[in-house]
Amino acid sequence: MKLGCPKEIKPQEFRVGMTPAAAQEAIGHGHEVVIETNAGMGAGFTDADYTAVGAKILGTAKEVFETADMIVKVKEPQAVERKMLREGQILFTYLHLAPDPEQTKDLLASGATCIAYETVTDRMGGLPLLAPMSEVAGRLAPQVGAWTLQKANGGRGVLLGGVPGVGPAKVVVIGGGVVGTHAAKIAAGMGADVTVLDRSIPRLRYLDDVFGGTFKTSYASAGNTIELARQADMIVGAVLIPGAAAPKLISKAQLKDLKPGAALVDVAIDQGGCFETSKATTHQDPIYEVDGIMHYCVANMPGAVARTSTIALGNATMPFMIALADKGWKQACADDPHLLNGLNVHAGQLTYAAVGEALGLPSISGAEALKL
Numbered sequence: 627m628k629l630g631c632p633k634e635i636k637p638q639e640f641r642v643g644m645t646p647a648a649a650q651e652a653i654g655h656g657h658e659v660v661i662e663t664n665a666g667m668g669a670g671f672t673d674a675d676y677t678a679v680g681a682k683i684l685g686t687a688k689e690v691f692e693t694a695d696m697i698v699k700v701k702e703p704q705a706v707e708r709k710m711l712r713e714g715q716i717l718f719t720y721l722h723l724a725p726d727p728e729q730t731k732d733l734l735a736s737g738a739t740c741i742a743y744e745t746v747t748d749r750m751g752g753l754p755l756l757a758p759m760s761e762v763a764g765r766l767a768p769q770v771g772a773w774t775l776q777k778a779n780g781g782r783g784v785l786l787g788g789v790p791g792v793g794p795a796k797v798v799v800i801g802g803g804v805v806g807t808h809a810a811k812i813a814a815g816m817g818a819d820v821t822v823l824d825r826s827i828p829r830l831r832y833l834d835d836v837f838g839g840t841f842k843t844s845y846a847s848a849g850n851t852i853e854l855a856r857q858a859d860m861i862v863g864a865v866l867i868p869g870a871a872a873p874k875l876i877s878k879a880q881l882k883d884l885k886p887g888a889a890l891v892d893v894a895i896d897q898g899g900c901f902e903t904s905k906a907t908t909h910q911d912p913i914y915e916v917d918g919i920m921h922y923c924v925a926n927m928p929g930a931v932a933r934t935s936t937i938a939l940g941n942a943t944m945p946f947m948i949a950l951a952d953k954g955w956k957q958a959c960a961d962d963p964h965l966l967n968g969l970n971v972h973a974g975q976l977t978y979a980a981v982g983e984a985l986g987l988p989s990i991s992g993a994e995a996l997k998l
C-alpha cells in the first residue's frame with residue numbers, strides 16, 4: 627500500500643501524523659511512504675530523517691493526496707484537504723465529527739473510508755489513540771490555566787500554589803478520565819487544592835484509591851458541580867461520552883455565580899465543549915472573556931508541545947496503521963472490533979451512531995459497513 631503524510635495546516639499545529647520510526651516500520655512491511663516536504667519540521671523531524679528510512683518526499687499536499695491509498699494525519703482534514711480526498715481512499719486521523727456538520731458533509735461526499743483515532747477502543751474499555759494526547763492536554767491544562775489566571779491575561783491574579791501565609795488556588799476538574807487525572811496530578815503538584823468530579827463511581831473509587839492523599843473526589847451531580855465551581859479559581863472541562871457532543875455542564879447564566887476572573891479551561895472543546903460559553907480558540911489567540919470569566923478553549927492543545935505529542939501519538943497509532951496497510955481496512959477492521967469502532971464514515975455513509983445522533987443524520991453499524 628502507499629501511505630501518505632501531508633504537513634498539518636490547522637493554525638499553529640506543529641505535530642505530524644507519521645514519525646520517521648513509523649515510516650520505517652511501514653517500509654519494513656513492504657509499503658511505500660510519501661511525506662510532504664517539511665511535514666515533520668515542527669516536531670523536529672527533517673526531510674532527511676524520512677529519506678534515511680526510505681520514505682519519499684513530495685513537494686505538495688496535492689501530490690501526497692494523489693499518490694497515497696491511505697492518508698495518515700493528526701488533525702481533522704481542513705476544507706482544502708477534504709476536497710483532495712477520493713473514493714476508496716483511507717483517512718486515518720482525529721475527526722471529532724459530532725460538533726462538525728461541515729466536515730461530516732464533506733467526508734460523506736468524498737466516498738473515502740475515514741477512521742477516527744478518538745473512537746478506536748481497547749480491551750480495557752479505554753481509547754488508546756486518544757489517551758496519549760489526553761495525557762498531554764491534561765498535563766498542559768493547569769499550565770495554561772495558571773497563565774490565564776495571571777492578572778495581565780484577564781484572570782483573578784491567583785497563584786496556583788499560593789505562598790506561605792496565603793492559601794493555594796482551588797482547582798475543580800470535571801471528568802476524571804485520562805485528561806482529568808493528568809490535569810489533577812499536575813495541578814496538585816503545583817500546590818493547588820484540587821477536586822475531581824466524575825459521574826462514574828468505579829472511576830471515583832479508583833481515583834480515591836490511587837490519589838486519595840493528592841486530590842479530592844466528588845460525584846458530578848449538577849448541584850455538586852455548580853457548588854464546587856462557585857468556589858473555584860480554575861475549572862478544567864475534561865468530560866467525554868465517546869464520539870458524542872460534550873454535555874454542557876456550566877451554563878452562561880451560571881457564570882455570574884463564579885469568582886470574577888476565574889479560568890475555565892475547556893479541554894473537551896474538540897467534542898463541542900462542556901461549558902455553554904465555550905467556543906474553539908487557537909494557540910495564536912487562546913483566551914477570551916465572557917461575563918468576567920476567562921475561557922481557554924484550544925482544540926489542539928498537544929500541538930503546543932509538538933515533539934512530545936508527535937512521538938507519543940506515533941507510538942500509539944503505529945500498530946493500527948500497520949494493520950490497515952498490511953490487510954486493507956476491511957480485513958483489518960473485521961479482525962479487530964476495536965479498530966472497527968474507529969470507523970466513522972465509509973462510502974458516503976456515517977458508521978458511528980453517536981455522531982449520527984449528534985448531527986441528526988442516519989448511520990449504519992460498522993458491521994454493516996464491512997458488507998458494503
Ligand SMILES: NC(=O)C1=CN([C@@H]2O[C@H](COP(=O)(O)OP(=O)(O)OC[C@H]3O[C@@H](n4cnc5c(N)ncnc54)[C@H](O)[C@@H]3O)[C@@H](O)[C@H]2O)C=CC1
Pocket residue numbers: 744753756757759760761763800801802803804805806823824825826829846864865866867873875892893894895896897924925926927928
Ligand atoms: N483540546 C485538546 O487539545 C484535547 C482534547 N481532548 C478531549 O478531552 C476530552 C476528555 O478526554 P479523555 O480524558 O481522554 O476521556 P476519558 O473517556 O478518559 O474521560 C472522560 C471522563 O468523563 C466522565 N464523564 C462523562 N460525562 C460526565 C459528566 N456529565 N460529568 C462528569 N464526568 C463525566 C467519564 O465518566 C470519564 O471518566 C475529550 O473530549 C477529548 O477529545 C483530548 C486531548 C486533546
Ligand SMILES: CC(=O)C(=O)O
Pocket residue numbers: 720756759760896925926927928929
Ligand atoms: C485529541 C485531539 O483532538 C488533539 O490531540 O488535537
Ligand SMILES: [Mg+2]
Pocket residue numbers: 896925926927
Ligand atoms: Mg482536538
